[in-house]
Amino acid sequence: MTVATNTTKATEKVKVAIIGSGNIGTDLMIKIIRTSQNLEMAAMVGIDADSDGLARAKRLGVATTHQGIDGLINLPEFEDIKIVFDATSAYAHKHHNDVLQKHNKQVIDLTPAAIGPYTVPVVNIEDNLEQGNVNMVTCGGQATIPMVAAISQLSKVHYAEIIASISSKSAGPGTRANIDEFTQTTSRAIEQVGGAVKGKAIIIMNPAEPPMMMRDTVLVLSELPEESGTTEAEIAKSIEAMTEKVQSYVPGYRLKQQVQFERFEKDAPLHIPGYGDFSGLKSSIFLEVEGAAHYLPAYAGNLDIMTSAAQGTAERIAQCKYSTEQSNFVIA
Incomplete structure (x- = not known):
């Protein structure tokens, strides 16, 4: 902090x-x-x-x-x-x-x-x-919404989808009893706090041994640079700056690799089930959250x-x- x-x-x-x-x-x-x-x-x-x-x-x-x-x-x-x-x-x-x-x-x-x-x-x-x-919100929301917000501050976000993968061992009775609430709450918060027009959330409880750390994938579909006036480099810089802010109170929060960008032109749109066709810029963000191990092991970053x-x-x-x-x- x-x-x-x-x-x-x-x-x-x-x-x-x-x-x-x-x-x-x-x-x-x-x-x-x-x-x-x-x-x-x-x-x-x-x-x-x-x-x-x-x-x-x-x-x-x-x-x-x-x-x-x-x-x-x-x-x-x-x-x-x-x-x-x-x-x-x-x-x-x-x-x-x-x-x-x-x-x-x-x-x-x-x-x-x-x-x-x-x-x-x-x-x-x-x-x-x-x-x-x-x-x-939820663990998935706390990890991923800052990334959506980092992009929505610069460009209109039409759609954002997050996949939160956590160790099965770090999911207690309360988490397991609230799976539906998790997806609904996180999806709404992606929209209301993250700034996306449409949000979707998925949670995966992984039984792998040894237990895996929390991993989050954030897929954001926003305007093309020529529409928003924002470059891919500026989006990447905004994401890195937001990562540092989260690290001020969650030191184990980090990007696993550089942000990946992909363009979809109007003549070759991306089709998303439940959303429709999308043309614009796709940003793929990959996160890992390592816990401070105050009570539970470090893999319980969620x-x-x-x-x-x-x-x-x-x-x-x-x-x-x-x-x-x-x-x-x-x-x-």
């Missing part, structure tokens, strides 16, 4: 809670404890008293409950908590959000419920700082990019909404 500040004294950290003591919630907890600039872990919430996440939280001195959202509300720490992360499921999040909004808590949603606006830190965090609930994005979003919200001092905290 890149932080720039002009303040001369440290601000009081904002207390946060995490609902969901599984892989994502536990990784996020450890990230906050080890690396956070503005956040302090106040409570870890689960529904399985024997979960590893709750056990780790207890050992780290964090208040815990295995009674879900009701248990969180009854904790003495609840009153001082400003931000609550939800790392459960899309179905459960709807109830959690209803309860938390009544208590005026800032909610950061790591499920595909999408009650609040889709938020990708390097693309639109500044637009959503005043929202009571923000949605972190979890790492979600928790890193959620933490980055919370850091910025905490600094803007709850800090008593003004400073120049930036994600860049």
Whole structure:
């Protein structure tokens, strides 16, 4: 995380809670404890008293409950908590959000419920700082939408398709239960945040041994250079610049090779099932995401990019909404 500040004294950290003591919630907890600039872990919430996440939280001195959202509300720490992360499921999040909004808590949603606006830190965090609930899209969305946005900033994007390949071992029960929500949420966010007219998302859970790191393929169809006034070199430069911005909070995020370009003229268009014929410029972007291994192995980059994005979003919200001092905290 890149932080720039002009303040001369440290601000009081904002207390946060995490609902969901599984892989994502536990990784996020450890990230906050080890690396956070503005956040302090106040409570870890689960529904399985024997979960590893709750056990780790207890050992780290964090208040815990295995009674879900009701248990969180009854904790003495609840009153001082400003931000609550939800790392459960899309179905459960709807109830959690209803309860938390009544208590005026800032909610950061790591499920595909999408009650609040889709938020990708390097693309639109500044637009959503005043929202009571923000949605972190999906792991695939966090990895690929910045690439779509890097192109849409320069040229009209007619269609963008992403294929997110993750290790089967890094896909927990919540991920497996939300496959439909994953594809729907990611597709919509490609359009609403990435700037594509039409978006499509595919997820692949690879059972390979040893486990593979997260790989993402981003296919973007945009205007030809002579139509947009943007050259292929400028698009490649924009993608490289966006990659560096994501690396500021996900160091293991990288391009696997140079961007590949292909032209399709009007007399020889590309046919896309479900979309139709396309003439223009095709940009193929190949990504790899290596996790920081705070809780799970490095191959679980899909979890790492979600928790890193959620933490980055919370850091910025905490600094803007709850800090008593003004400073120049930036994600860049």
